[in-house]
Amino acid sequence: MKRELHLFDTRKNWQRLLFGFYVALAVLLILDFFIPRHGYFPWESYPDFFAAYGFLACMLLILVARLTRRFVKREEDYYD
Amino acid sequence: MIERCPPALLLVIGSLLIPCFKGRLKQIYLLALPLYALYVIYTIPEGAYWTCHFMDRVLTLGYVDRLSRVFGIIFALIAFLAVLFAMQEKNAHHMSALVYSGSALGVTFAGDFFTLYVFWEMMAVASTFLILAGHTIAARKAAFRYVLIHLFGGLLLLAGIAARFHETGTLQVGYIGLKGISSYLIFLGVALNAAVPPLHPWLKDAYPEATPSGTVFLSAFTTKSAVYVMARTFPGAELLIWLGAIMTVFPILYAVFENNLRRVLSYSLINQVGFMLCGVGIGTQLALNGTASHAFCHILYKALLFMSMGSVLQMTGKIRCTDLGGLYKTMPLTCLFCMVGAASISAFPLFSGFISKSMILSAAGHHKMVAVWFILQFASAGVLHHAGLKVPFYAFFAHDSGIRTKEPPLNMLVAMGITAFFCIFLGVYPEPLYRLLPYPVDYVPYTASHVVGQLQLLMFFALGFALLLLSGYHPPEIRAIHLDVDWLYRIGGKRFYEIMDVSWNGLNRGCERLFVKGLAARAGRFSQHGLARLTVLLAALFWLLSGYDKEKADRKREAIFLLYRKSAFPIGLSAAAATALLVLIFSLK
Numbered sequence: 255m256k257r258e259l260h261l262f263d264t265r266k267n268w269q270r271l272l273f274g275f276y277v278a279l280a281v282l283l284i285l286d287f288f289i290p291r292h293g294y295f296p297w298e299s300y301p302d303f304f305a306a307y308g309f310l311a312c313m314l315l316i317l318v319a320r321l322t323r324r325f326v327k328r329e330e331d332y333y334d
Numbered sequence: 335m336i337e338r339c340p341p342a343l344l345l346v347i348g349s350l351l352i353p354c355f356k357g358r359l360k361q362i363y364l365l366a367l368p369l370y371a372l373y374v375i376y377t378i379p380e381g382a383y384w385t386c387h388f389m390d391r392v393l394t395l396g397y398v399d400r401l402s403r404v405f406g407i408i409f410a411l412i413a414f415l416a417v418l419f420a421m422q423e424k425n426a427h428h429m430s431a432l433v434y435s436g437s438a439l440g441v442t443f444a445g446d447f448f449t450l451y452v453f454w455e456m457m458a459v460a461s462t463f464l465i466l467a468g469h470t471i472a473a474r475k476a477a478f479r480y481v482l483i484h485l486f487g488g489l490l491l492l493a494g495i496a497a498r499f500h501e502t503g504t505l506q507v508g509y510i511g512l513k514g515i516s517s518y519l520i521f522l523g524v525a526l527n528a529a530v531p532p533l534h535p536w537l538k539d540a541y542p543e544a545t546p547s548g549t550v551f552l553s554a555f556t557t558k559s560a561v562y563v564m565a566r567t568f569p570g571a572e573l574l575i576w577l578g579a580i581m582t583v584f585p586i587l588y589a590v591f592e593n594n595l596r597r598v599l600s601y602s603l604i605n606q607v608g609f610m611l612c613g614v615g616i617g618t619q620l621a622l623n624g625t626a627s628h629a630f631c632h633i634l635y636k637a638l639l640f641m642s643m644g645s646v647l648q649m650t651g652k653i654r655c656t657d658l659g660g661l662y663k664t665m666p667l668t669c670l671f672c673m674v675g676a677a678s679i680s681a682f683p684l685f686s687g688f689i690s691k692s693m694i695l696s697a698a699g700h701h702k703m704v705a706v707w708f709i710l711q712f713a714s715a716g717v718l719h720h721a722g723l724k725v726p727f728y729a730f731f732a733h734d735s736g737i738r739t740k741e742p743p744l745n746m747l748v749a750m751g752i753t754a755f756f757c758i759f760l761g762v763y764p765e766p767l768y769r770l771l772p773y774p775v776d777y778v779p780y781t782a783s784h785v786v787g788q789l790q791l792l793m794f795f796a797l798g799f800a801l802l803l804l805s806g807y808h809p810p811e812i813r814a815i816h817l818d819v820d821w822l823y824r825i826g827g828k829r830f831y832e833i834m835d836v837s838w839n840g841l842n843r844g845c846e847r848l849f850v851k852g853l854a855a856r857a858g859r860f861s862q863h864g865l866a867r868l869t870v871l872l873a874a875l876f877w878l879l880s881g882y883d884k885e886k887a888d889r890k891r892e893a894i895f896l897l898y899r900k901s902a903f904p905i906g907l908s909a910a911a912a913t914a915l916l917v918l919i920f921s922l923k
Contacts, residue, residue, distance in 0.1 A: 312798025
């Protein structure tokens with residue numbers, strides 16, 4: 255039987271997706287220098303502030319989640 | 335006509351007639367009920383309707399203003415979409431779902447606390463049946479815990495209402511503010527339904543156990559009607575800002591490592607309600623508009639996400655990350671709808687979350703709440719992780735689980751399609767929603783600065799996620815459960831029972847051994863044989879002197895025991911004893 259190939263079964267499509275993603279990231283980083291920023295706090299107008307905060311937020315979230323999990327993880331039948 | 339049909343009673347009483355219909359007619363009837371309720375709510379002018387006298391009070395079933403109307407509209411709309419999604423379910427399921435939806439409308443339009451309380455409890459009971467309908471042992475146990483917790487919350491609310499009536503003499507629903515014991519009781523009762531920590535675990539405990547379509551109803555009504563009551567009674571309560579901020583953060587930690595995708599969405603629900611309560615706590619016009627619009631958008635995209643996961647569960651029978659993957663191959667439409675919901679909840683520009691959540695953040699910024707602003711930005715980036723990336727990724731992509739299934743039935747797809755349409759429509763064109771909000775809207779979501787800032791926040795968060803996933807540092811999905819506050823009553827309750835059992839029942843057993851079997855038995859034996867033995871002892875002295883042999887002494891002893899057993903003493907002996915007693919008394923005197 256012929257194995258059906260789907261959208262992400264080929265390496266090429268994955269690479270295309272990742273390439274698009276990286277291009278979008280680069281565009282966002284550069285765009286921020288040309289856009290008049292206005293916000294409620296001074297740091298909102300630093301260029302690429304939100305990019306940095308988003309990336310740090312991810313690292314922090316995963317780090318804290320890993321630590322939390324150590325304490326709260328139990329077997330699936332713990333309550334039975 | 336309108337005068338005779340409060341939308342709440344329309345759904346509650348209308349649901350009783352469902353068994354009278356069959357086939358296509360039943361489907362039309364089921365869809366017509368919430369649609370008609372939507373029509374009534376949308377068209378009725380502001381004011382107080384459907385008042386009735388009960389005892390010496392006036393009850394109002396229809397207090398319509400801009401705040402109650404916007405919540406009423408979304409409740410009726412989501413009832414329609416959820417009924418469409420749930421079309422395959424049995425009559426009992428439809429009936430409890432419509433009573434539940436109707437009760438939520440009853441709470442929303444209640445003009446007095448008595449009416450509000452009655453509908454509040456009806457909501458708790460009707461929703462329990464949607465969890466029970468899951469028909470598993472886990473569902474039955476979760477439903478039992480769910481109803482107990484909600485009855486407890488209902489009692490807090492009732493006590494608060496009674497105390498408030500005692501203090502103020504009025505039952506009218508309106509601004510209360512946190513002052514005095516009655517207000518705190520009402521606050522606690524409502525906070526329990528809003529899943530405010532540490533009163534939240536009922537939600538993540540029960541919602542994932544309900545039927546695939548039952549969870550869609552559950553996700554809409556209980557928490558959001560509580561948000562509405564908070565916005566009505568406690569706007570500007572500072573406590574709510576901090577409770578809301580906590581609510582936005584801690585569930586995203588649990589959502590990172592939770593394996594059951596419907597439980598991930600339940601944690602995500604708590605996080606989203608956190609944003610709304612934060613808005614209520616800030617309490618300005620912009621913040622309350624933000625709360626109302628976020629509730630509106632959230633109900634739609636959360637329902638859409640639960641619908642897509644419900645479809646996955648229904649078609650594959652599986653809902654854990656560890657069991658799923660690669661479903662985009664066989665459920666492309668469901669996958670697409672799920673991603674629309676995911677983009678909306680993550681607040682990508684052109685999706686509904688973008689135009690509502692940002693109002694609450696702006697309100698926090700406007701008042702220079704630095705810590706709150708940073709927490710909310712962190713949480714809104716964190717939403718992307720679990721609801722935006724994790725849910726679609728592990729269900730539809732990730733590794734291929736080998737499951738080959740097909741799309742859910744047409745009605746489910748249509749329900750998801752309409753909901754997805756609303757998510758995009760409101761994101762692209764928010765004006766119709768803004769016009770419904772409680773206060774005039776002076777807010778422009780689409781500025782270059784806002785769009786780029788939000789996209790940076792989300793995309794670089796996604797970059798972090800991708801890097802961690804590829805490097806293997808991201809916590810892997812494993813079959814496990816994670817302790818939450820419900821440990822206190824699930825295990826703590828069991829331990830408490832055991833400790834009580836050992837201590838009190840131990841005391842009981844000790845007392846029985848000491849008093850019942852010990853002292854009382856001794857006293858009994860003494861009163862039975864004691865005197866006889868004493869007599870035998872005295873008599874033995876005479877027998878010894880008289881030179882009785884053993885056999886004769888035994889006979890005599892038996893005779894004395896018999897005498898005492900029958901209490902048949904010779905009269906002379908009794909008279910002698912009585913005389914001796916009298917002599918004793920007189921001599922002592």
